[in-house]
Amino acid sequence: MGEQNPLCVNVSTTNSTTEILSRYDMINWVNDCLHTHYTKIEELCSGAAYCQFMNMMFPGCVNLRKVKVKANLEHEYIQNFKVLQASFKKVGVDKNIPVDQMIKGRFQDNFEFVQWFKKFFDANYVGQKYDPMEARESTIIWGGTPPGPSRIGHNNKVSASRLVHATKPTTRKASGLDSKHIGAATQTAGGAEGGGSQKLEDLTSQVSKLKTKVDGLEKERDFYYGKLRDIEVLCQEREQRNGKSVGTEKILEILYATKEGFAVPEDHVEEGAAV
Known part of the structure; x- marks a missing residue:
């Protein structure tokens, strides 16, 4: 028996055959x-x-x-x-x-x-x-930060991490908030009688509204965080090609700036290292 003919058109990628897209x-x-x-x-x-x-x-x-x-x-x-x-x-x-x-x-x-x-x-x-x-059953797909090393390169690890920690809080705390509310609602359900049922419904409604609000804030945060990362990479790519300039250095300085007294939480440093 000969090999089955492919159902697709196979292609190869070379500089001469690929449309150049950014x-x-x-x-x-x-x-x-x-x-x-x-x-x-x-x-x-x-x-x-x-x-x-x-x-x-x-x-x-x-x-x-x-x-x-x-x-x-x-x-x-x-x-x-x-x-x-x-x-x-x-x-x-x-x-x-x-x-x-x-x-x-x-x-x-x-x-x-x-x-x-x-x-x-x-x-x-x-x-x-x-x-x-x-x-995909109406599932909304938003981008997020992939695990692993930063795309910016080893020479810029310190500055890149400063941008990450200064602009992107963890989702862990928000999830913890939801768990507390849900846990409280569950406990109330266990002993709810009479008027307790109404209280349970109210708590459930509050949890739902809080979760929707948190999800929206996280999506908005990730959207603007992605833009900051793109600006950072553009500046660093420009410096690699043309050397440092006052303009790019000023932009990076603004990106990496933190408020006085700001300290990176320890769990941020370890985040992503454990599986």
């Missing part, structure tokens, strides 16, 4: 196609977007229920890439996925793969109607 063009393309809210290339390291693209191009080749669309841990990323690899095999894609590199959230590894994937998409998508929100 990182911003790529992210806009992903967000426009999938109705997502990624803010930078590194966030594609979860693999979720590629799984949905495969579902879009080849209906039925990916079960999106197996995809962790809100993944934020490396083992969840690996699971998503296993789903992606299975879909590649199913339709005959001959591209090797550098999973070990991509899940680290480094810019270059993820940018090279999305460049190839854009070319693959252009060669295979025939324009059939597709509702990405309906396909």
Whole structure:
């Protein structure tokens, strides 16, 4: 028996065959196609977007229920890439996925793969109607900071961490707040009689409103945090190309500035190190 013919059009990526798109063009393309809210290339390291693209191009080749669309841990990323690899095999894609590199959230590894994937998409998508929100059951995907080293480089670890800690609080405390309220509501439920039922409903409503508010604030925070990171990288890339300038140094100084007496919480330093 001969080998089965692939169901897809395989492509290769070279400088002469790839349309040159910036990182911003790529992210806009992903967000426009999938109705997502990624803010930078590194966030594609979860693999979720590629799984949905495969579902879009080849209906039925990916079960999106197996995809962790809100993944934020490396083992969840690996699971998503296993789903992606299975879909590649199913339709005959001959591209090797550098999973070990991509899940680290480094810019270059993820940018090279999305460049190839854009070319693959252009060669295979025939324009059939597709509702990405309906396909993933209306789950909203917002970008987040991937685990692993900063994309800025080893020479700038100190300054980069200063930006991270100065602008992005942890989500852990918010989750703890919800747990306390939920725990209180549960305890009330255990001994609720008569008027206690109304009190339970009130507490449940308060928890729901608080959680919605926290979720909204976190999304807004991540949105502006992504913009700050992009500004930081642009300044540092400019310095690498053209040397330091008063303008870029002033911008970075503003980005890294903290209020007097500010100290980075110890749990921020360790965050992301433990699995």
